[in-house]
Amino acid sequence: MQWKRITAVAATVMLAAVACGSPSSNNNSGGGKVQEGTTQEKATDPTAKGPAAEIDGAKKGGTVTILSDVTPDTFDPTNIYYVDGNQIGKLFYRALTQYKLDEKTGKPVLVPDLAEDLGTKSADGLTWTFKLKQGIKYSDGSLVKAEDYAYSIKRSFAHELYDSGPTYQIQFFKDGEKYKGPYAAGGDNYSGVETPDQNTLVIHLAKKFDDLPFYAAFPLFTPIPKSKDTQKNYEQKPLATGPYMVQSYNAGTSLNLVKNPNWDPNTDPVRHQYVDGYNFKFSQDLIKAQRQVLASNGPDANALSYSNLDTSLLPEVKDQSQLVKGDGPCTITLPMDTRKIPFEVRKLVAAAYPYDAWRKVAGLNSNDSPPASTILPRAVPGFEKYELPGLNGTGKGAQDPAVAADVKAKLAALGKSNFELSQYYSIDDKISTQVFQLRKQVFEAAGFKYKGIGVAKAKIRTYTGDQNAPVNIGKTPAGWCSDWPSGTSWFPVLFKSDAIALGNSIGQLQDKTLDAEIDRVTALDPNAQLKEWGKIDKMILEKYLPAIPLYYSASDFPIGKNLGHVINDVTQGMPEFTSIYVKQP
Amino acid sequence: MSIGSPDSTVGVEEHPASAEPVRAASVAHGKSPTRIAMDRLRKDKLAMVCVGIILFFILVAVFAPLLAKLEGQTFSAFHTDLVDEFGFPTTGPNSQHWLGVEPKTGRDNFARWVYGARPSLIVAFSATLFGTAVGVVAGLLAGFLGGWTDRIISWIIDFVLSLPYLLFAIALVPIVESMRGGSFNLTPEEQASTRFYVLIFVLSFFGWAGLARIIRGEVLSLREREFVLAAKAIGVPTRQVLFKELLPNLVAPIVISASLSLPAYVTAEAGLSFLGVGLVEPVPSWGQTIAVATNWFKADPIFLWLPVLGITALVLSMALLGDAVRDAFDPKTRR
Numbered sequence: 001m002q003w004k005r006i007t008a009v010a011a012t013v014m015l016a017a018v019a020c021g022s023p024s025s026n027n028n029s030g031g032g033k034v035q036e037g038t039t040q041e042k043a044t045d046p047t048a049k050g051p052a053a054e055i056d057g058a059k060k061g062g063t064v065t066i067l068s069d070v071t072p073d074t075f076d077p078t079n080i081y082y083v084d085g086n087q088i089g090k091l092f093y094r095a096l097t098q099y100k101l102d103e104k105t106g107k108p109v110l111v112p113d114l115a116e117d118l119g120t121k122s123a124d125g126l127t128w129t130f131k132l133k134q135g136i137k138y139s140d141g142s143l144v145k146a147e148d149y150a151y152s153i154k155r156s157f158a159h160e161l162y163d164s165g166p167t168y169q170i171q172f173f174k175d176g177e178k179y180k181g182p183y184a185a186g187g188d189n190y191s192g193v194e195t196p197d198q199n200t201l202v203i204h205l206a207k208k209f210d211d212l213p214f215y216a217a218f219p220l221f222t223p224i225p226k227s228k229d230t231q232k233n234y235e236q237k238p239l240a241t242g243p244y245m246v247q248s249y250n251a252g253t254s255l256n257l258v259k260n261p262n263w264d265p266n267t268d269p270v271r272h273q274y275v276d277g278y279n280f281k282f283s284q285d286l287i288k289a290q291r292q293v294l295a296s297n298g299p300d301a302n303a304l305s306y307s308n309l310d311t312s313l314l315p316e317v318k319d320q321s322q323l324v325k326g327d328g329p330c331t332i333t334l335p336m337d338t339r340k341i342p343f344e345v346r347k348l349v350a351a352a353y354p355y356d357a358w359r360k361v362a363g364l365n366s367n368d369s370p371p372a373s374t375i376l377p378r379a380v381p382g383f384e385k386y387e388l389p390g391l392n393g394t395g396k397g398a399q400d401p402a403v404a405a406d407v408k409a410k411l412a413a414l415g416k417s418n419f420e421l422s423q424y425y426s427i428d429d430k431i432s433t434q435v436f437q438l439r440k441q442v443f444e445a446a447g448f449k450y451k452g453i454g455v456a457k458a459k460i461r462t463y464t465g466d467q468n469a470p471v472n473i474g475k476t477p478a479g480w481c482s483d484w485p486s487g488t489s490w491f492p493v494l495f496k497s498d499a500i501a502l503g504n505s506i507g508q509l510q511d512k513t514l515d516a517e518i519d520r521v522t523a524l525d526p527n528a529q530l531k532e533w534g535k536i537d538k539m540i541l542e543k544y545l546p547a548i549p550l551y552y553s554a555s556d557f558p559i560g561k562n563l564g565h566v567i568n569d570v571t572q573g574m575p576e577f578t579s580i581y582v583k584q585p
Numbered sequence: 586m587s588i589g590s591p592d593s594t595v596g597v598e599e600h601p602a603s604a605e606p607v608r609a610a611s612v613a614h615g616k617s618p619t620r621i622a623m624d625r626l627r628k629d630k631l632a633m634v635c636v637g638i639i640l641f642f643i644l645v646a647v648f649a650p651l652l653a654k655l656e657g658q659t660f661s662a663f664h665t666d667l668v669d670e671f672g673f674p675t676t677g678p679n680s681q682h683w684l685g686v687e688p689k690t691g692r693d694n695f696a697r698w699v700y701g702a703r704p705s706l707i708v709a710f711s712a713t714l715f716g717t718a719v720g721v722v723a724g725l726l727a728g729f730l731g732g733w734t735d736r737i738i739s740w741i742i743d744f745v746l747s748l749p750y751l752l753f754a755i756a757l758v759p760i761v762e763s764m765r766g767g768s769f770n771l772t773p774e775e776q777a778s779t780r781f782y783v784l785i786f787v788l789s790f791f792g793w794a795g796l797a798r799i800i801r802g803e804v805l806s807l808r809e810r811e812f813v814l815a816a817k818a819i820g821v822p823t824r825q826v827l828f829k830e831l832l833p834n835l836v837a838p839i840v841i842s843a844s845l846s847l848p849a850y851v852t853a854e855a856g857l858s859f860l861g862v863g864l865v866e867p868v869p870s871w872g873q874t875i876a877v878a879t880n881w882f883k884a885d886p887i888f889l890w891l892p893v894l895g896i897t898a899l900v901l902s903m904a905l906l907g908d909a910v911r912d913a914f915d916p917k918t919r920r
Contacts, residue, residue: 311671357665365671433866454776
């Protein structure tokens with residue numbers, strides 16, 4: 001049990017400061033074999049058609065067991081937001097769009113799912129029309145109707161009931177702030193979504209939201225028939241559209257999936273139906289479960305654990321092919337308040353930062369937290385690898401006496417000797433206090449004054465989340481995870497001047513030139529944006545340095561010896577469940 | 586017979602052995618009960634070993650800075666070059682780091698261990714001292730004066746015993762911090778020292794009541810005895826009756842209670858620190874180290890064994906000594 005505790009602690013510390021657009025319940029992350037330094041050519045493919053290409057050597061049959069230490073909070077399609085619920089949900093919920101991972105590079109491409117295309121927007125960008133595939137059936141054999149899509153969108157406005165689900169619809173859809181969902185009085189009448197005929201879904205927006213096709217991949221866009229909606233109990237026996245359906249679900253303990261006979265592979269460009277079923281076992285002891293998976297004895301050979309391998313188990317890994325590695329959707333940084341720390345001093349902070357020592361004290365290793373040199377993580381299309389001198393997430397920093405003396409001299413030359421850096425830390429968290437002590441020792445050696453304000457761990461996010469907090473480094477968001485793999489989920493949200501008011505600003509930048517540049521790229525076609533985000537990324541670090549990139553999230557989880565084609569989905573940092581097969585069923 | 590020194594056995598020889606009944610060597614006479622008990626204790630080998638161990642730890646704690654200096658390390662310096670990428674120490678015990686280094690941070694194990702003895706002992710001794718003093722005075726007053734004084738003190742004792750002590754320990758920290766100027770204005774060292782004093786206060790605050798109850802009961806039976814009645818009759822002031830007549834008769838329960846509460850406080854400090862509500866970084870303490878070290882047991886067993894051995898040896902010897910003291914004071918005990 002001790003192991004679980006410290007893992008939870010470590011996870012909290014690492015992610016405590018990360019405001020994930022998608023709050024991830026675990027800090028593992030994934031990805032296929034993404035090649036560094038290459039820009040992706042294509043972010044979307046509206047023409048992808050089912051069935052998905054067969055995987056070499058894949059066999060049918062067998063049951064996969066997933067042993068998980070964490071427990072997804074919900075499987076209600078409207079309420080799913082955490083990465084694990086999202087990823088598991090893909091096995092039985094189909095939405096309007098979905099991601100196809102490139103077989104060679106592992107990069108995600110947005111493709112249609114239950115929609116025929118990726119939606120068409122009107123000239124003013126405020127009306128989106130999705131053509132719907134016909135003949136789709138639910139797991140009980142009944143036909144999916146256009147009204148069901150409209151109903152599930154209406155359902156997502158009942159945010160009081162489904163309070164952990166995503167909220168972009170409230171922000172962007174027409175009357176989003178006013179409409180309270182289908183259960184409220186007059187709930188049937190919502191003008192934001194229309195179904196003129198059985199193969200068309202029209203969505204009206206209050207303001208432009210060009211990322212809607214990406215957002216439409218969330219399970220809240222799966223069809224739900226109004227007559228079958230049992231509100232909070234729907235997750236117990238949901239109607240499935242995907243290749244599997246729920247046989248039994250015990251909240252917090254287990255989820256058993258069996259084949260859905262009414263799923264038609266010809267309509268689905270991504271999913272497969274190789275195995276007979278999935279058994280998810282939640283709330284397992286992390287160390288015990290991962291040890292079982294690594295040993296692969298008997299039924300454990302068909303098991304996997306989607307949490308990152310615990311460091312203490314490293315010596316027990318005999319076969320490296322049992323570890324699935326890859327990129328994740330997050331970057332963690334050390335933000336510096338640009339209003340309080342001058343640019344020249346920010347550069348000295350970056351030079352003095354003791355990356356190597358910090359990584360050790362914070363318990364990070366290159367398998368699950370590779371050093372970062374950019375703002376966009378490798379998993380997001382548009383990532384372009386570059387390294388500014390001294391900004392690659394590694395190095396001794398001012399632990400090297402020569403560097404310390406150099407920084408000290410430069411600070412003095414700027415007239416900023418004893419410049420005070422201040423941060424919050426959790427007084428009741430060992431890693432947080434140790435990191436603080438390390439930074440204090442190192443930065444004071446480099447001629448800074450370093451102040452820490454110790455607050456209770458339970459409250460630290462309230463303090464660090466205040467954009468005007470009386471500290472100048474380490475305010476949240478200290479990192480970011482993308483809700484969808486696109487630069488638009490990053491730069492406009494984090495670095496524009498209005499991000500301060502939204503409480504999302506990294507470094508509290510207020511710069512008109514940068515705002516204009518980000519707006520220019522956001523207005524481009526998604527495929528054309530890919531080449532531009534890398535330039536903006538570099539420009540921000542070079543000219544503004546609002547944060548020091550520290551590390552990317554990454555996957556490194558153990559799988560049983562009998563499992564084939566387990567790859568990481570870089571959009572979630574989770575295994576791609578829908579293409580797994582059992583080698584010897 | 587030669588003439589010996591004046592105090593030699595001359596006098597004894599003059600009395601024939603049969604003139605006086607032979608006393609067994611073990612039966613003392615003309616000594617106070619405390620002296621008798623101390624004599625018994627001194628003959629108890631186990632008790633003496635325990636005293637030795639406790640003295641050893643006290644010396645370690647007192648000379649912690651000196652010992653660390655002797656080794657050439659401090660308890661707070663990070664040596665991250667001595668741990669690998671995954672946090673495992675790359676060096677074992679060597680001449681620079683006598684007991685190796687901590688995983689992840691690379692801080693010196695030996696220095697942290699000797700400094701870690703300090704909070705355990707300081708907290709245990711000061712809480713015992715304070716708790717005993719208050720408990721004895723409250724118990725004496727309540728038992729001897731009776732009436733309203735007794736009712737009020739007894740009520741307070743019951744009240745204190747009914748308070749949830751763990752909740753109190755957690756809740757008091759922010760209150761005291763705000764009294765010291767709020768956590769925003771405190772340095773980490775000040776915050777850590779706040780925790781330290783709060784811990785001592787909480788332990789002693791909850792420690793006195795039990796003792797006070799025992800003392801009150803003893804006093805209730807003693808105050809009707811002839812020597813107390815006589816003292817009162819000839820007009821001896823209350824203060825003198827309490828401290829000159831009654832207190833000496835209460836030495837046994839007091840010493841026993843104190844010697845048993847010492848190990849309890851050492852464990853309580855380590856336990857609370859382990860749970861994260863006791864001491865915090867940067868103060869090194871065994872409890873905190875154990876909390877971290879359980880996760881590194883396989884890779885770095887010495888890291889866990891050091892504080893565990895420290896606490897076990899200290900608590901065991903204190904507990905055994907407490908038992909021995911009780912046996913010594915209780916004439917009915919036969920081993």
